[in-house]
Amino acid sequence: MSTEIEHRSGNTLDRSVEQQLLHLRDVLGQVAPRDPRTRRLGPRCWRLELLAEACAPETFRHVVSWLSSTLVSSVASKQAYADDIRNWAAFLQQEEGIAQFALEDVTPFTVRSYRQHAEERKSSPRTIKRRMDSLSSLFTFTGWATGQPILNPVTKFDKPKIDPNDYTTATPVLEVPEFQAVVTAAATPREALVPVLIYTLAGRVSECCSAGLHSLQNEGGQRKLDLRRKGGKGRVFTLPPRLCELLDAATAGRTSGALLLDDQDRAMDRHAIDRMLNRLGQAAGVLPGREVTPHVLRASKLTHMHDEGVPLEDIQQYADHAHIQTTLRYIRQRDDEALKAKHAAAAVKVYDHLVDRFV
Template sequence: MLSSEVPVRRRAIPTPALPAGAADFTEAWLANRRLSAHTRAAYRRDVAGWLGWCADVAADPLRAQFLHVNAYARWLESTPNARSGKPLTPATVARKLSALSSWYDFLVKLRAVETNPVTGADRPHVDRDHSATIGLTPEEVNALLTVADRATGPTAARNRVAVALLVDLGLRVGELVSLDVGDLGAERGHHSVRFTGKGGQARRRALTPSASAAVHDYLALRASAAGVPVHLLTGALLVTSTGARLDRHSVFRLVRRLARAAGIPGWARLSPHSLRHSFATTARAEGVPLEDVQDAMGHADPRTTRRYDRDRHNLDRDPAYAIWAARSRRRG
């Protein structure tokens, strides 16, 4: 090194602490991935469920075989869930095993286990062309919005924002409740909102005029109650009467309560995801290209978007009509 050169100090990169036990691996695994807070919590529950089952049957999760995973999957499929009273659906079991497989892949990379036992397991078959979620017709969505618009009370303005964002943007419930006031903005003449989607992907969406108006009215009421200008509001976008962040269970109850008041059949089985399905179906029915709907919903695979489109088998949309019409025009 020349005498005139100044040695450059490099910041030492801390070595990640290796976990000591099976439970500790979960946090190391989650810290190693770009995930939204909602996805992180769901994965943590999925692994915790597996570890709890292993403890009950006296199985070492670090020495588990595919036979253990098979037994766990069959147990999930046959055991009533504490919340619903019914066994989990094949799609939910498959999702849990997918999270577990990712966890074991991480352990294999750390050489904590030799192989991933989920790889050889018998996973439930999931029909990629069908979803068990109940969707709403455009008329039912309108009825639900009408009930929300006519509602009064201290939470009415907040509820209108929640429903507007679910209906107009097709957000996941986890994305909705994770929104902060600071996520709102304006881009190229559009009112917009930024958020972290599934897989930790940073995303942005345009607010429709009705959603933007609902947000404006709600924040104006909050600012007035707090005695501050709107631009000084911080924290969660949707809050409870105590100022806490609205949780996903409250949104589930809200959707069902509004649907019941709107006279929508099957209201007790609806969920915020029902509005996400309706968003996809309506967008495709209005001629929005599949790739644009896919981008809006944050789907990595277009087949997932197609599952949400309940009207995809409608013969009115058969491309044969478009081909026939074009041929007729050419033939004069």
């Protein structure tokens, strides 16, 4: 690892820096890069090594410092930001002929050119905005870390306008019978545990993947799960007895290792869980044309809590949302759909007797 990073980044590493890089490498994990021309996935590689190859040496050091900081708090955010920077590097290389991504090469003109390029490729406004936010965060952090005045090329005038009330691209929600059909489609206890655990905890996929049997505790006759949530926050969940029975059937006497294993005894990562849930969703016949993802299960659980009359503050606390606006995205989507249906139905009384002529 150290030799590869030294070669790609142009740095000679001392022991402490090497240990930092090894830790960040493990945090960022691996990804299968997609060929920009053929769109085919290549072999899985360490994200950190791909960044070292894509970035100029000085910029790579800034990226490492930024991704290692608490400004980017969660593992999922670090991975997403790393992928966003690789996307910027690929744009500079393909469209502007710049071999390696360097902060000094990114200008306001580059940002506007990127937006036009992304819009032509039909990227969603939310995706474009997220990538601009990632780049802006890197510039902001680097200016703070170096104490140097660095012009941030991303301004609010460059970002796409996002309609907060546009739910057409929002995460879909499973109704209760649809979720039950997904669980019914599971063939083994290990398969069933995946959707049941994520739904019960309204968990994020990274949180459930990192949970191990060592995270389970017995206190006063109750089973509890110590879950590391987004930003490294520790949360203890008391597990319902019925879930514990399924957990025991799925773990089959194991006392160590990952909580979620596939039927070949391999610890499941986010990609394995995505594949499994999508397969179960297809077998259950739910969400035609859409995939059942861990976030679908999380959104479904929070929405069902709202349907049951759980106070908004309780839903926010259970979801571990830092801001109430995040929780409202789920609730408003549900309320907005119900409100539109109510008003549409109310319109019928105006023309109900006139329709008889035509039907």
